[in-house]
Amino acid sequence: MNRWFYFNLTVLIVAAWQVFQTFPSIPTHVLVGFIGLCFVLFNWTRHAVFSTIRNTTDRKRKIKLANISKKIMPFHRWIGTSALVIISVHALLVLDLFGFNWRNLKVVSGLLAGLILIAMVTTGWMRLVRPTGRKRKAHLYIGLSLFCFIAIHILL
Ligand code: HEM
Ligand code: HEM
Incomplete structure (x- = not known):
């Protein structure tokens, strides 16, 4: 398994743990987040799969992963766009509850992650409409920073 699978899994487990702590009355804004x-x-996880394809020497495995990746691609754009809609609902619910306060690090880190998510979806659509190397790099590096900001948002 590529190390990115473990990074992604760690963030998922930590977030699930935070959500679980509010059990049984999980607030809607937390569930939506x-x-x-x-x-x-x-x-x-597409990044983790692509890294595995690049690093593995097993030809059969490469082909298998590339085929799975191709099958998932039609859903990629809609899952990404839906993520933005869902996170916007999360943000609206949160701001309605707590209001905006620069000293609330959870709100500030969330807003930063939200802004990066907007950039991620925008570069995704730009890349789809007319692909260039620069857009590919932008979509990838914005993705890396999105991952880091989300990790901070959840750990805080
Ligand atoms: C990509 C963007 C985002 C993701 C993936 C995300 C995810 C989450 C998750 C899973 C939680 C619940 C676990 C925890 O408390 O750590 C949470 C909580 C929270 N989020 Fe976000 N969020 C995002 C964006 C935002 C935005 C834009 C805001 C700002 C309005 C925000 C504000 C908050 C706050 C204040 C909490 C704490 C809620 C509480 O303790 O009751 N988040 N977020
Ligand atoms: C949460 C939002 C998103 C994330 C985390 C994400 C992540 C990724 C990753 C990691 C890759 C592979 C990068 C590489 O090594 O080249 C990728 C490729 C791509 N993404 Fe996104 N993406 C998101 C949203 C979108 C959206 C909304 C679109 C809109 C159409 C999109 C379009 C594309 C396209 C066209 C590719 C190239 C596919 C390929 O070469 O197989 N992405 N994305």
Whole structure:
């Protein structure tokens, strides 16, 4: 398994743990945030799969992973766009509850992650409409920073 699978799994487990701590009365805004996270991580796993394809020497495995990746691609754009819609609902629910406060690090880190998610979806559509090397790099590096900001948002 590529190390990215483990990074993604760690964030998912930590978030699930945070959500579980509010059990049995899980607040809606927390549940919606968790669903949004699952959508983002599903798409981000594409990176883990691509890294595995690049690094493995086993030809059969390469072909198998490339085929799975191809089958999932039609869903990628809609899962990414839905993630943005779900996270917007999460943000609206949160702001309605807590209001905006610069000193609330959870809100600030969430807003930063949300802005990066907007950039991620935008570069995704730009890449789909007219692919270029620069857009590919942008979509990838924005994805890396999105992952880091989400990890901070959840750990805080
Ligand atoms: C990609 C974007 C985002 C993801 C994946 C995400 C995910 C999550 C998850 C899973 C939780 C529940 C677990 C925990 O408490 O750590 C959470 C909580 C929270 N999120 Fe987000 N979030 C995102 C964006 C935002 C935005 C834009 C805001 C700002 C309005 C925000 C504000 C908060 C706050 C204040 C909490 C704590 C809620 C509480 O303790 O009751 N998040 N987020
Ligand atoms: C949560 C949001 C998203 C995440 C985390 C994400 C992540 C990724 C990753 C990791 C890759 C592979 C990068 C590489 O090594 O080239 C990729 C490729 C791609 N993404 Fe996204 N993406 C998201 C949203 C979108 C959206 C909304 C679109 C809109 C159409 C999109 C379009 C594409 C396209 C066209 C590719 C190239 C596919 C390929 O070469 O097989 N992405 N994305």
